[in-house]
Amino acid sequence: MDINNFPPPFIPLSPILDDGYWAKPHQHKTPSIFDAQYKLNTTSGRAALSIALELCQVTSAHNVLVPSYHCESMVSPALRLTSSVFFYKVNKDTSPDIKDISEKINKQTKAILVTHFFGFTQDLSDIKQLCDKHNIFLIEDCAHAFFGETTSKPVGTVGDYAIASTMKFFPVLDGGILASDKHDVSTITLNKPTLPFQLKSAINSFEKAISFKRLGKRGTFLNLLLSVKNNLWNSIKRSVSGSEKLTSVPGSSEGGFGLDENWINVHSTYFSKQIITRANYSSICSKRQHNYKVLHNALKDLPGCEPLFESSPDGVTPLVYPLKFDNPDLHFSALKEKGVPIWRFGEYLDEQITPEEFPISCELSKTIFQFPCHQSLTQDELDWMITTIKETIKS
Ligand SMILES: Cc1ncc(COP(=O)(O)O)c(C=O)c1O
Structure with a gap:
């Protein structure tokens, strides 16, 4: 079978909308990246990382240290700023190899990205000490770890900046977070998401829930409404040229790993923010x-x-x-x-x-x-x- 031609997953790969998300916003006692003092909602984790590196004033004169176990979206934000990327070794349990990091730090090193792989938070004490000693920005990559504690503090609050990818933990189409306990990132101005993107974000979560039969009888009714909408939309697309732009969503929302300049300075959608606040x-x-x-x-x-x-x-x-x-x-x-x-x-x-x-x-x-x-x-x-x-x- 062609590698790109597998049947769709029989059970959901990521979270699905269900009845648990309609309550009033919860008072959250569980430690998470949301405990950082300053937060900014972006369209994806890679957008948040791009902004974090800009705030660190990374330029072509610098290098950024990134784990050698990575995906493209952890590397492209540094390359976008034309800085060099140096890769450091990770240990078998995915923790950073501190010796290798120390050997790779030089005068041009501006930032180090440390990833809490698969939700297993890393102890950041040694890296934090190294960063403080050499005046290097520490960026916590919490794309896999929205929740938890590290070095006795909520995840995402130890480094200078932290990023999260909310799509991995909540039933949303878009979403990333740039967080910091030290620098006020909440005042950064981002563009508002367009209305089609807002609508698509909400509709997509419902469509996914319906396809996995999560909304009971309401699902059957919504399914009817959505098929009317899809028919209407398809006929508009056939008749209006350039209509594909109206439906565009960040590549990150469609499982791609590339970095799209157009989506870096855009807020996440209202629907996505609501779901994240209302989640238990x-x-x-x-x-x-x-x-x-x-x-x-x-x-x-x-x-x-x-x-x-x-x-x-x-x-x-x-x-x-x-x-x-x-x-x-x-x-x-x-x-x-x-x-x-x-x-x-x-x-x-x-x-x-x-x-x-x-x-x-x-x-x-x-x-x-x-x-x-x-x-x-x-x-x-x-x-x-x-x-x-x-x-x-x-x-
Ligand atoms: C460890 C890690 N960091 C950052 C990212 C980027 O997150 P996003 O897909 O929200 O841009 C990913 C994406 O999979 C990731 O796995």
């Missing part, structure tokens, strides 16, 4: 922790597989369940053909990342698959995923 954080965290444990107990001893993390410590809100495969090429296709949703973070690394210099990152990139453990999965969906993974491996 403690319920999201406990459901994710529970689902992670269920997956871990079921899959940890599978032959040919090994969990990336031995356990999920208290206080960690996992993004996904990362599992290492001895035979990734064979199993990836087999699982995708059956509709199992899989993320492959860091599948395509920068060409500077060679197995000779960065053996661990190359191995993580090739062998680790991530399975969803988000709050919207039902017990039946979890059971189906576990059974399908087990059967695929055994066969």
